[in-house]
Amino acid sequence: MSLFWSIYVGVLVTSNLGLAIFLYIYGTRVKIPIEGDGTTGHSWDNGHLRESVRRLPRWWAMMSLTSIVVAIGYLILFPGFGNYKGLLGWTSEQQVSEARVANAQKLDQMFARYRQYPVNQLAGDSTARQYGNRLFQDNCAACHGTRAEGGHGFPALTVNGDDGDFVVSTALAGRTGVMPPWGAVLGEQGVTDVANYVLSLSGAPHDAARAQAGEPRFKETCAACHGAEGKGTKALGAPDLTDHSWIYGGDLASVEQSIRDGRTGHMPAWKDRLGEDQLRLIAAWLRYNALTEREASIAAPVADARR
Template sequence: MSLFWSLWIMLLVVLNLGITFFLYLWAPRAKIPVREDGTSGHVWAHGVLREGVHRLPTWWVVMSGAMFVSGFIYLALFPGFGAFKGLLHWTSHGELAENAAANNARLDELMKRFSLYPIEQLSNDAEAQQLGKRLFQDNCAACHGRAGKGNQLLGAPDLTDSDWLYGGEGKDIYTSIHDGRSGVMPPWASLGEDNVKNLAQYVLSLSGRPHDEKAAEAAKPLFATCAACHGPDGKGNTALGAPNLTDQIWLHGGSLNDIETSIRDGRTGHMPAWSPRLTDDQIRVLAAYVYHLSRTDHEPSP
């Protein structure tokens, strides 16, 4: 703080405290002229209401005096009087550093314990779940939602079901968070609109949904092109991030129009790598929380 601003703040403090303290000392002793009936002479409502004059209540005088004493003590102990740092030399930065150091020390102990267990077992630890939930809400909820239910508009998958594009084991989830994922479904508009519609019917047939059997049968040979990623039976491929087409789980929507759009225009998805932002230990805890979201048959805590 420059000398000018330090002096300016000191002037304001002295001026405000000085005026209010003077009024505090003067007010109980001030002589206010009153009439014989103890009123000041101010009347309202044609004399029905008259202004009385009484001494300040003792409780008000005592409390006000205590507030002044507290104010003077505060200015002596803490920064607030210009550039004076206070007798305690307290700063908000210092308190933040102390709290952060204490929190980091506690986290270090937790992380050491967490490192003893694989992600699958860590997913049942109550303290790991508490920390993982906070990490998830701070970093993942923007796309996957606070409850992990996903977002079709963003292409963010539901993390609470049993369907995994890149595998649902602890190491798979850890890799997805640590390194990120990028998936591309190429557009197949070059096949022609009729073939796109027929393929959509065939995809519907794979999951046992109502479909046009004739159109699906016509598209069956064309699906050989799709089988390179999705497999000949449409079960998907976690190595490529190709989704399973035989279940009822749809990343970009499962209506006929959604499926046709996916085939015709293609889809792209990007899961950013969180290793630049989170430590490896934090990613392990986060992976354990995500693993926990999709499983209801949990084992006892370690």
């Protein structure tokens, strides 16, 4: 605080405190002129109502005095009078710092029991999953969805979420995935053919003839990253094209745009914000969620077949 503002605050505090003390003394000692009947002489309703005079209640005087004493004591012990730091030397910054250290110690004790287990085993611990779910909602859901279902430009973590080590390493260091543009190489007809073949890999609606024409072009240009069967390569950030998860849309126009113009996705590093302990709990919840989603998707066709 600058000298000017320190003086300003000091004058303001002194003025208000001085006024409070003055009003207290004046209110408890002032003598009000009264008439012989014990009233001020003010009357209403043709003299039927007359203004009486009573001393201030003792409880009010004691409470007011106590408030003044507490205020003076506070200004002596704590900062509040300009740049004066108070006898106790207390600061809000110090209190927050101490609270953060104490909270970090509690968290470290909590995380210590989880460090000895791999992510795959943590996924079976309901308490660990609850922590992981809360951490995911606070830090990851804005991009990846509340159920890790993904969104436009953000992958569904229910796809690769079963690989705990992969999730942790990706979140710690971050990852950048680049899909190069192939429009100039394939031409417009080639882009459409390959897009139809990509759709056929997951059983999505497509033109069978164009998909057949696009298969050799896919193996020439796309298989290096996505694999000959389109299963993808995690290390390269190339997604699996055979599932039903689409980062940028699974319709023909969206797939054509991805092939023609390319895509770039960036996952920032979360090491400094969350650290490995918290990321392992998130990975445990993701693994459980991913396996649950997968079991549900497998069971659905079976249930439909029984109908």
